[in-house]
Amino acid sequence: MRISDKEWKNIEFRKNKFRELESALDQAVSGRDNKVSAFLSGALAGGEMGKATAVEKLVNELVKSMDSYGIRNRLWIESDETIKDNGISDDDFCKMKATEEKASEEKASEEKIPCMPTRFKEFIHDYLYCMILLMTSEMEWVEQIYAEPYADSFQQLYLHAKRVREFSVRPIEKRYDELWGEAYFGVRGASGLFEIFSMAYESITGKDIGDSLTQSMKDGLDTYCQEQMQMYDEFLDEAEDNAMTEEEIEAVMSEYVDADANDPDMAELNRYFDELAVRWDESEKRFRQEFPDTEGFCTRYLRLRELFYTDESRDMRYPLTIFDILVEGMLDVFLGRRGKTLYTDADNCARTYISIKKQIDAIKKLREEA
Numbered sequence: 001m002r003i004s005d006k007e008w009k010n011i012e013f014r015k016n017k018f019r020e021l022e023s024a025l026d027q028a029v030s031g032r033d034n035k036v037s038a039f040l041s042g043a044l045a046g047g048e049m050g051k052a053t054a055v056e057k058l059v060n061e062l063v064k065s066m067d068s069y070g071i072r073n074r075l076w077i078e079s080d081e082t083i084k085d086n087g088i089s090d091d092d093f094c095k096m097k098a099t100e101e102k103a104s105e106e107k108a109s110e111e112k113i114p115c116m117p118t119r120f121k122e123f124i125h126d127y128l129y130c131m132i133l134l135m136t137s138e139m140e141w142v143e144q145i146y147a148e149p150y151a152d153s154f155q156q157l158y159l160h161a162k163r164v165r166e167f168s169v170r171p172i173e174k175r176y177d178e179l180w181g182e183a184y185f186g187v188r189g190a191s192g193l194f195e196i197f198s199m200a201y202e203s204i205t206g207k208d209i210g211d212s213l214t215q216s217m218k219d220g221l222d223t224y225c226q227e228q229m230q231m232y233d234e235f236l237d238e239a240e241d242n243a244m245t246e247e248e249i250e251a252v253m254s255e256y257v258d259a260d261a262n263d264p265d266m267a268e269l270n271r272y273f274d275e276l277a278v279r280w281d282e283s284e285k286r287f288r289q290e291f292p293d294t295e296g297f298c299t300r301y302l303r304l305r306e307l308f309y310t311d312e313s314r315d316m317r318y319p320l321t322i323f324d325i326l327v328e329g330m331l332d333v334f335l336g337r338r339g340k341t342l343y344t345d346a347d348n349c350a351r352t353y354i355s356i357k358k359q360i361d362a363i364k365k366l367r368e369e370a
Helices: 005-030 047-072 080-086 090-099 105-110 118-135 140-145 154-168 172-184 195-205 215-224 226-241 246-254 264-290 294-310 314-321 323-337 346-369
Strands: none
Touching: 005 323, 005 346, 047 118, 047 323, 118 154, 118 195, 118 294, 118 314, 140 195, 140 264, 154 172, 154 314, 154 323, 172 215, 172 226, 172 294, 195 264, 195 294, 215 226, 215 294, 294 314, 314 323
């Protein structure tokens, strides 16, 4: 049976709808659909710095949850630092794992199973702090340059973690490509890994994120983006050689005056965009006024950027290659300890499982009857 182009579009539409349901089910059972802001207790009563303190407290709990998950599942053994500090060889670890597969977290601690490496701990702490501040702040204005504000949910942390992992496993040249585009070519709103972080930094400071590059980051760009850097230098030289005067620019612009500016439909469209621009401006103004920790955010963001791009040690690179696994485990531990996931509720988890299983059987029956 031949399927037409129109029907293929319908198939994709239906498939996406069912995948949305699949994601919603996963979030509902895991508890990742909970709002992060709900855990910032006392933030509003304490003012904006009260919120920053609440975020810091939440981040500390999340980092502890991630470390707990990593210890229980022996995920830190790949680290140079932890192997050296704990005096455990790969062979010894394999033997220990074979005999102690079901050891408790306390038992693992007694046996000196490696914990989270220090460098990665610095990164994850800064990363979570910045993410949660942005997720719980007014950021409608970022849509002005075609970026989606972060959602206020634990699912957002998981989704961004998947992007971090996907980006981290790229060759170093590919990672620096994006840094080059952001720093030298003014790329914004192009679904970059840290684009909203950078937009917030620029809004708060009034500075270009490209001006924040450390020497080690510049050295990386010189090493891995030689072709792009050469193209950029040529572009600057050409722009300088062909610089237009203000009169020339005004003359060119006058050629593009809209002859239909008085058209009612065009006037309505212009009015819509004017109103949208005002709304975005007001949103960004509120963001700057209400953001709880501008100095702390900027310091931490610049620090995590440098770690992410320049630290090639196994203490950093290995955890980043399993970053989504670590974040998902972190959320399972954190939400589980607070009774916010069905995975820790045996009765309701069983009822949910049976209910879904019945629906799957009914769907199979429908497919057979079709």
